[in-house]
Amino acid sequence: MISVMIKKSPRWRASGLKYSLEQQLEISGENNWSTPVIYRDGPRYSPEQKRQQHSGQRFSTLWILLIVFLPTLLLCSHLNGQKLELNIQTDDFSWEDNVPSFTSLSELNDYLTEWRDRQFQDAYWEASVDSLLQLDSLNYQAHLHRGPAYQWQDLRPDATIPPRWLSKAGFRTRLFRKGRLLVHEDWLIVRDSLASTAANNGYPFASVGLDSIEWSAPGVLSAGIFIDRDSLIFFGAPRIPEGARINQTFIQRYLNITPGEPYNRRTIQRLPNRLRRLPYLKLRGDPTVTFEGNEAIIELPLERKAASRFDFVIGVLPNSAQTGNLLITGELNGELQNGLGQGERIAVRFQQLRPQTQELQLQFEYPYLLNLPFGLAVEGDLYRRDTQFINLNYRLAATYRWRTANRIDVFWSRRQTNLLGFDESRVVITDQLPDTLDVRRSFFGLGIDRDETDQVFNPRRGYRLGLSLSAGNRRIKRNQKLLDLGLGPRYDSLELDNAQYNLTGQVQYYRPLLAGTVLYLGVNAGAYLSDAPLLPNEQYRLGGAKLLRGFDEQQVFASSYAILTTELRLLLGRDAYLYTFGDFAYVNPRNQAIPDAPNDYPLGFGAGLSFNSKAGIFAVSLALGRRSGEVLDVGAPKVHFGYLSVF
Structure with a gap:
C-alpha cells in the first residue's frame, strides 16, 4: 500500500x-x-430523450416501492410448502422463457433481478421491472420493459x-x-x-x-x-533516513526515480516490492508520497538490515569413490553486502574438495558505475587438481539491471589450464600425450538473469531463469617438458586452434501445494559445442551438495549435461523447512581420452532439514546416489552439515 x-x-x-x-x-x-x-x-435533451431518461429511472422507483411494502408482502405470504407463480407481462418485446415456480418472494425477486442484469449485459440499458403486483397469496404479476439495444x-x-x-x-x-x-x-x-x-x-x-x-x-x-490533465508533476529527490546507510544516487537508480523527470504512478506502485528485494534494507512502514507544488516527494521509511553473511558446509563421505576411504570435504563462504553504501557485493568462496584439491572463487559487483545505469561485475576462479593441473578463470562483465531483480550481462571471459605434472614414464612408454594439456580459451558472451520469486531466500512461489551463451577461441599450448621428451609430433595430430561455444541455463520454479508445503522444480543444463573433443580439464565438474547430490564433490565430468531436480518442502518457519529431493541427470562424459564413452544417467535422492536459531541457520542433509550400471550402495551415504550466520 x-x-x-x-x-x-x-x-x-x-x-x-x-x-x-x-x-x-x-x-x-x-x-x-x-x-x-x-x-x-x-x-440539453429533447422530449424524446427525456422519455428515455424517465424509462431509465423506472427500476429505482420500483425498489423504493418494494422497500416500503416488502414487510407487508412477506407477512401475507404464508406458503406452507406451496409454490409461488409468476405471470410476465411486457410492453415492447415478447417473453419466450418458461417461468419457474418459486419457494419464496426473495427467490422470485432474484429471478427478476437476474433478468434485468442479463439485459444490461446485452446493452438494453432501459430494462426494468415497472411493476410487481400480488394477485393472491400464491400468484404475482410483473410488468417488464426492455427498450432498445x-x-x-x-x-x-x-x-x-x-x-x-x-x-x-x-x-x-x-x-x-x-x-x-x-x-x-x-x-x-x-x-x-x-x-x-x-x-x-x-x-x-x-x-x-x-x-x-x-x-x-x-x-x-x-x-x-x-x-x-491538471498540473504536470515531477519527481523530487526521495527522502531517506540517515540510519539506512544507503547512497541517495543508488536508490534513485534502483527505484528508477530521477528528480526532474515526470511523475510515474507505475513506479510508485512498484516501490514496496522493489525495496523488499534489497537484502540489506528493511521497510519500517509504507512509502509515502507528498505532493508539494509541482513535485512528488517520496518518503522511504528504511532502516539497515543485516545481510552480509558467513557460512560453511562440511561433507562427510564414507567409502568415497575417489579415495576408497572416509573423505571429509569443506566449503567456506563469505559475503559482504552494501559495506560502502553503494549496493555493492563482495564474495569469497573456498572449497577443499579432496586431498590436494582446492578451489578459490572471488566475486565483486558494483551495480551503478559512475552514476550510469550500467554496472560492473568481476569474477576470478582458481582450481587446483592435486598435482595434475591448475585452472585459472576470470570474467569481466558490464551489467544492466531492469525491473529490480533482472539483469543482462555482456561479458568477456578467459579460461586457462596449466599442466603441473604428469607420469613421465607412462608418457614415454606409450608415446602418447597425457589426458590433460595446457589450454587457453577466450569467450565473448551474453547472459540474462530473471527473478520473479516472492522473496530472495526460501521462496514460496515464482520462478528464476538464467541463460548464458558465449562463443570464442580455444587453443592448445605446447608444453616444453613434453617437447623435451620427444612428443612434439603428437601435437601435430591435434586440432590446436578451433572455435568453441558454451551454453548454460537454469530454471527454478516454486509453487505452494497444501498448506505449509512448497514444490520446487529445477533444471540445470550446459553444453560445450566444438569440432574437437574436449580435454578432461575443460569439462564441467558435477556432484556434491550444490548440484547432483548423492555423489562426491565434483566427481562427475561432463561435456554436456542436464539435471532435473524435484524437491518437496515442509515449511517450519521463514528460514526453516524439512525436505525430500531427487536429482535425475543426463551426462555426456566423452572427451579426448574416452571418445566412445556411453551416456550416463546418474540418480541422487535423499532428505534434509534447515532450521534457524539465535546463533544462525543450521542445515543437515543425507543423500544417496548411483550411476548407470551400478548398484545403489546404501552403506555410502553423503552427509553434509551447514551453518549460515548473517551480520
Missing part, C-alpha cells in the same frame, strides 16, 4: 449530469487514488490526447463504430486505462470523461473523449 498526502488547494469540479443512464455508465472518472466518479455537463454512433477522442496514450489505453475506433453495442465495460476499460496512462506520464490528477454527448436516435449515442 502507498500512502498519499496532497499539499495543494482542493479542486472543485462541476457535477451537472443528471441523466441516470449516463450516471450508470460512469461516463467520467478522475485519476485520483480512489478514482471517484465525476460528471460533466452535457447538452443501445448502440454507439461514434466515439471521438479529443485532438489534444496524444495518439500514444490512446494506443496504450487500448482505444480502437472499431470498438465504438456505428452499430456496435454500447457495452459498459468497453468504455470503462478505455477510461481507466487513459487515466492510468496520464498518471504514468506526469499527470496524477488527470480526469477522463465523455463530453459533446448527443443522442442521434433512441438508444444511439455519439460522444467525445476529453482529458483534463
